[in-house]
Amino acid sequence: MAEQLPPLPPSGRLLPAASVMLTTIMAIMDMTIVNVTLPHMMGALGATADQVTWVLTAYIVAEAVTIPLTGWLAGRFGRRRVMLFGIAGFVVASAACGLSESLSQMVIFRLIQGVAGAPLIPLSQGVLVTLFPQEQRGKAMAIWGIGVMLGPILGPTVGGLVTEHLDWRWVFYINLPVGLLNLAMVARSIRETPRQAAGTDWFGALMMIVGIGSLQTVLDRGNQEGWLDSDFILLLSLVAVSGLALFVWRGLTAKRPIVDLRLFADRNLALASTLMLVFGLALFGTIAIQPLLMERLLGYPVETTGLVMAPRGFGAAFGMLVVARLSGKVDPRWIIATGMVLAGSATWMMSWYSLDIGPGWLIWPGVLQGVGMGSIFVTLSTLAYATLLSSQTDAGAGLYNLSRSIGSSIGVSIAATWYSRFGQADWNRLGGHIDPFNPALHHWLQAQGLTLDSPLAPELLANELSRQSSMLAFTQVFGMIALSFVLMAPLLLLLKPRGRS
Structure with missing residues (x-):
């Protein structure tokens, strides 16, 4: 078993905490910051719309494959060495991505970027778990959680602003100054862990x-x-x-x-990982389809879409800070349950959307959802490590974050599939009402100044049918995501509150 590092005084925790928070934001943001640049990459890299999505797939696959190795890497080489090597590799790969002249080069460098960045997220969490005493773990997870929640939410916003005002390659180049600063901070503030036979x-x-x-x-x-x-x-x-x-x-x-799955014998880690998988599904499923709603149906430009979505991140930060204050004073299961109610209710409100909604209807449910998700995230992360030994933290963090990674992929995939399937079903259902004997059809055409025989009538009808069926599909997906919070609830009864055996 690895020797446990002596605790740092409160004054010595500030720089390490800031270092790992910056590390987390940098690594997580690159999962979503590239999304809005794909159309711009297509021309520069000579790729089709289908081919260019491998830029996203490469990073996601590399990250998921490497995350479970975190415990082994930290044990074999030491936590600090792995973080320094990961940040340096991430910076070099980011520069190479920005310089890429072909799709194959971009995919290779994105794979390297994903491999280098993957251990940074669980190791950052592991640093904070061991940096703070157990009674302050809620505060530690709030610091880490702000980075994890803000990263994917702010990614499209930053990506849109950079692409709009500079060039898509700067989406990667901005990692250079941030990464070099982060490298210096980690080198200065993070202590090395004892190496052990792995x-x-x-x-x-x-x-x-x-x-x-x-x-x-x-x-x-x-x-x-x-x-x-x-x-x-x-x-x-x-x-x-x-x-x-x-x-x-x-x-x-x-x-x-190489990956000790027997750690899942710890009930809290196993249940928290399961809940995190479902949580990742809900969070990333929502983040994946809401920009499509705003850009395709409501006509928002990319920059405005990012600004409208950003308040969700601030809501999450607020929720985390509140939970950090309540940590140790309230049964954590009640905090998670409250977060589920808030996030589930906000997502259910999104299922009431229509084509006539304004920005307020997009912002406030997002803020409420963010508060709920922030509450869930911090408390769940705290409980995941409550009954683990200190020497098991890095390995446990790798497994826990693998659940988050797979959950996010499932969420994006399921949301896209539901949207496609629901949209087709709603198109067929609504299309069945378009018939010359339906008075509502003639009333709608009359409001447009047209008749059924007008040359523009078929085109306008097809366009309106597509808009309405797409809107219905979005609301149905939001409804299904809201249901996922209900399905999470029974698992709360099996979690052990912190401090109990």
Whole structure:
């Protein structure tokens, strides 16, 4: 077992906390900041709309495959060394992405960026868990959570502003000054952990890479490829199931596995990881489709869309700060339950949207949802490590953050699939009411100054049918996401409040 580092005095925690918060924001933001630049990349890299999405897939897959190795890397090389190497690699890969002249170069450098950045997120969380005493873990997770919640929310905003006023390549170049500053802060403030002998189960590592990599690719590409109607997705699904089954078997039976899945015997870590998976689904599912609603149906420019979505991040920060003050005074399960009610209610309000809503209707449910999600996130992260040994923190953080990563991919994938399927069903259902004997049809055409025989009538009808069916699809997806908060609730009863055995 690794020797536990002596605690730092309160005055010595400020710089390490700021360092890991900056690390988290930098790594997380790159998951979403690139989204708004894809149309601009297409021309520069000579890629089609379908091909350019591999820029996103490469980063997501590389991150998911590397996150579970966090505990092994920290044990073998030391937490500080891994963080410094990860930040340096992230900065170099970011510069290379900005200089890329072809899609293949971009995908390769995004893979490297994902591999370098993946351990930074769980290690940052691990630093804060060991930096603060247990009674102040809520404060620590609030600091870390602000970075995790603000990153994906502010990513499209920053990406839109940079692309609009500079150039899409600056989405990557801005990581250079931030990363170099972060490198100096981590080098100055983060203490090295003792190195320890770590198992090297290369077969288990290979199965993990194959299984998780295939799963993430299926989730990211499935909707575009038509799911199991595609031979590519079908083959990858079989590879994912086989690889994951062998990885789990090795993780549970090997004497010194590269990823110790036996940590899930800790009930809090297992349940918190499960809840985080569903939470990631809800958070990223909402973030993925709301910009589409604003840009495609409401006609908002990219910059305005980012500004409208940004208050959700400030709501999340407010929720986290409140929870940090309540930590240790209120049963954490009640805090999570309250967060579920707030976030679920706000998401349900989004299912009332129509084509006539103004920015206020987009902002306030988002703020309320952010407060609820911030409350859930901080408290859940605190409970996940409440019953783990200090030496298990980095490995536990890797598994916990893998759940967040896979949950976010599932959320984006499911939201996109639901939107596509609901939209088609609603198009067919509403289209069935367009018939020459329907008085409402003639009334609508008359309001447009047209008749059924007018040349423009079919085009306007098709456009309105598409708008209305898309709006209905969005509201149905929001309703399903709201339901996910209800499904999370029963698991709260199984969590152990902090401090109980």
